[in-house]
Amino acid sequence: MQDLSASLLKQVVLKLLDCYTPSHKEENAKETVEGIAKALGLKLTQTSSHSYYFGEPSSDIAFVSHIDTVEGFIPVTEERGWIYGRGAVDAKGPLTSMLVAASILSKEGIPVCVFALSCEEEDSEGAQELLQSLKLKYAIVGEPTGVDRVVIEYRGSAKIVLTLKGKKEHAASASENLLLNAAQGILNLPPSSYELSLTPVSLECETAWNVTPSEIKIRIGARFSKNYTGDFVKQVLDAFNAPEKRVTVLEKTQPVFVEPTSIVPRTLVRVIQQLGKKPAFAKKHGTSDMNLLAPICTSIAAYGPGDPRLAHTDEERVSVEELLFATKVYAAFAKSLVKPL
Template identity: 40%
Template sequence: MQLEKEFLLQKEKQLLLDLISTYTPSGEEDKALPFFERVSKDLGLSLKVTNTNSFYLNKGKILFVSHIDTVQGFIEPKVEKDVIYGRGAVDDKGPLIAMLLSTWLLHENGYDVMFAALSDEENKSAGARELLNSGNTFENIIVGEPTNGNIVIEYRGVIHLDIECKGKGEHSSSSSENLIVELGEKIRRVYLPPSSYDKPSIVPTIIRSGDRLNVTPSDGYVHFDIRYPSTVNEKAIISEIVNVFVDCEFKVVESVPPVKVQPNNPLVISLFRALSREGIKPSLSRKAGTSDMNILFPIAKNIVAFGPGDSKLEHTDKEKISLEEIYKGIRVYTNTIEELCKEN
């Protein structure tokens, strides 16, 4: 077993350094094609590339799904002892490598598992939406995101809302009203800062108004990023905002519903057992953000999120992951599927 571990540690190091050396921010996922062509040949797994530049290896009704895109900002890869630094090391190329190698090991042992590296997760999730509309369904999906050793069974939903309002353009020295002030007052009335998982957050992220130094603006734009749990109604949130921003135009530019799976889900139970065998005491977790798990929920009988890595490092300039974390991820993914198939 020690020989096998050393082999996997070297393999994951080689693959992860190769992958994070390839800068793939959202919209540039095609740059990863040579990597997946090499992996497909090396590991003996069939490769499919889709219209959104998502990459699929192998086939099966069990799906390991990660994402190949990263946020903007390349970080030069480096290795310190057994820790690898670089953009995407933790989000999401570290979990991706763990899933990829687990897919290979399971395939070698006769298990049919499909691996997907989806595109655009850090933007509008074009890869996940493509998969959702493909007609494919799965018995089990594990979404590979860094989860700090926990099992994520809930994500909040998201609404991205554009608002455009009209005002009265007047010379500033004799103006009778001011759209900027009005927008500020309305924003304060609906603003709900992030507080707890069970309460929605309504956060303004963009505001634009005015284009001349001495004239009050005649139009204004506000964008709200809204997050909400499964216990809150999407229409009720939007209605509350509409009632404040009267006589304005509204456009929902993105809406992803929240997702919640039950703790006694067979996939959750198998994952819990696999983690326990690795000496990890997992907790069931709820995440305030949104992931591809929200989108893929309708095409999975069972779905859950789990992956190696520290989620607090996501999107930072300190992204890193250890080879040991990835190795444990490989073992947990592999043992989970073996446990699941044994039960069935």
């Protein structure tokens, strides 16, 4: 395949990983992506959300990934074919393969656009911006799925703030303790399943040594499948005992499911098989920009190199072999759907 080499992929991914871009700091990547775009011969557009578009946004083929990562820089290292760094898995590895594939395709007269969106790990500002400006035809979301898996389902999500209020008392003689009630309530939450998981992520209250708290805020991440028909707000409230309790849902994203027979997942599976692996459809426990973008796409699925179990961990790593294979998949996918200009 023209210009496809391990050396090129390593150069691109190492540059991206060296540039630390946690959510809302995507502007840090400006000089880096300008250099990458120039080296790969791709037109670059920077948007107001600090997303980066490589190629023509109106192209029928859209490779959609994200430039931001979770917090926590990991020193970039290379060892025995593995590349370590924050975002190696989620999602600068997939983004690297998409960029190199787009460069190859552009030289063969096949137009594609790579969307490196901002804030995917937070409020999906880049995807929200894209929703307001474009319709996409055939889209692959560059997330770590493993090179033989095509994801057609993500769970929905909600950010919940539970506020508990009670009586402030002297710690030495308190008749009730709101903090103990909160702890018991956390234990009372329903056990996690694919259908619904309610995960406490933080608790805030007063910190005096001699006074019990009168107000506690608990942040809970909710994930729910397309088959969930319950009321997770009620389930949260029912788990906690307090004189006063209130739930605020800050953000809610609906689940997404794409039929396996839809053109993007179907084509990806065929291409992976042609390249010598045994593909399978998969569903993810998390949420991605695919949830938001599906309504503006004719067809969509997620695919990318990297072990999804390593996402957001301090062990993020991707192999050059995975990057090579995914690049071949992206390029073959586009060639099978779009005729050269």
